[in-house]
Amino acid sequence: MNFARTRIAPTPSGYLHLGNAYAFAMTAAIAKRVGARLLLRIDDMDRVRARPEFIADIFACLSFLEIQIDEGPRDAVEFEELYSQRLRLPLYEAAIKELAAQGHVYACRCSRSEAARGCARDCKHESIALDEPGCSWRLNTANAHALTMKSPGKAEQSVYLADDMRDFVVRRKDGYPAYQICSLVDDLHFGVDLVVRGDDLLASTVAQLYLAACLQRPAFSQITFYHHRLLLSPQGTKLSKSAGDTSLQYLRAHGKTVAEVYESIGRLAGIRRPVASFADICKSIELN
Ligand SMILES: [Zn+2]
Known part of the structure; x- marks a missing residue:
């Protein structure tokens, strides 16, 4: 290797x-x-x-x-x-813009604790304007599929998005990119x-593999x-x-x-x- x-x-x-x-x-x-x-x-x-x-x-x-x-x-x-x-902020912002242009994100008004209780799914259907202040942007993961992950010395593995990664945040409420975007970029x-x-x-x-696919x-x-x-x-x-x-x-x-x-x-x-x-x-x- x-x-x-x-x-x-x-x-x-x-x-x-x-x-x-x-x-x-x-x-x-x-x-x-x-x-x-x-x-x-x-x-x-x-x-x-x-x-x-x-x-x-x-x-x-x-x-x-x-x-x-x-x-x-x-x-x-x-x-x-x-x-x-x-x-490298422009690089992260360009990636987030690409996601938005392709309709992969929606704005969410929920606080972190509300989102943890499952309220995030409501915002998805409210078509909140992406430029509404104080919103985070979430990735729509409704169509998340099996992803392939390479590990050393092993055959490629099929992996699936974890439940607590559903519709994860890609742009934070303060407008800055979230961890998954920065790490991938x-x-x-x-x-x-x-x-x-x-x-x-x-x-x-797995979240980053899905993000890369999007x-x-x-x-x-x-x-x-x-x-x-x-x-x-x-x-x-x-x-x-x-x-x-x-x-x-x-x-x-x-x-x-x-x-x-x-x-x-x-x-x-x-x-x-x-x-x-x-x-x-x-x-x-x-x-x-
Ligand atoms: Zn929400």
Whole structure:
């Protein structure tokens, strides 16, 4: 298996934790294994949650973890000047316009909590003008069909849009593009042909495959997707960016060495051989 490019794509919405570190190391290790260049992409479209200290934390963590990036920003200044998603806003907006021109979207007045209760389906039949202020735009997924997903070392798989992805938002109430649009447009823009992400994002992968079909961008369906297990806390719960004592910033501040952090990652990931460095993560990966 050979690939040209994969990426690490953190959102700067909190301090990175051991689960993020595991995801970074897995992606970088797989990139090495398959000869892919590793791009750093920081998903900062959500400017409310993106904070400078969280962007700085991403660079500090990569350096601490001894993970080398081949492409993308080398520091926060270069990120803001050359790589922020704000600079690619016209690309995202063009994609959303294409969807609108082809009748794939409708305006929705519902708040996020109302939509979660299922009220979004009413707006679809109200023909609300797309330029009505304060509306989000949803993709009409009524005709969603089986999609094909490529995974490493496996035959192509048929995948289906998850129930909670029905009529997902492509343009937010504030007018900015939603995550699924930015991620899809960026992966095509940067020439990514291998996406490594946690299995909590499988539903997003399928949503993006459907979006690519609506946008007639067949190149996206040629991307290979590898979904890895998420790292869970010792209690078996999902790690969150707000959880203090699993954040790399906390661990570094309390004198943990890089070897100790990798040991924790290895233990939580259930890797049987000893793990004390990035090189050990590289040795542990198995791509079916
Ligand atoms: Zn609605």
